[in-house]
Amino acid sequence: MPNIKSAKKRVKVTQAKTLQNKMVKSALKTVIKSAEIALEQNTENKAELVNTAIKKIDMAVTKGILHKNCAARKKSSLARKLNASA
Structure with a gap:
């Protein structure tokens, strides 16, 4: 546990950013999965x-x-699957 005030703040900020990134990543995975299911x-x-x-x-x-x-790999994979299903 940090003793210095700025280090304590960095811990709080890092936790907040980690949660935010986790939310975005989870939403991203959900959207990609729903697109792949729709393609299947x-x-x-x-x-x-x-x-x-x-x-x-x-x-x-x-x-x-x-x-x-x-990101380019994921996008090209989705585009390839979309073109194959058309």
Whole structure:
């Protein structure tokens, strides 16, 4: 446990940021999973769900939660699956 005031603040700030990042990452995983399920079941709104997932992936990159290459890989995977199901 830190004794210095600034170190105590850093602990609190880090905990808050960790929670925020965890929320964004969890929401991202949920959106990607729902898009993949829509692609597997060939629903009519699969393109819309894929576009939403791609937008969320890009937002995660801007927030620093995902690396840009990881995001590119996820986006290309979704696009490939969408084109294959069309």
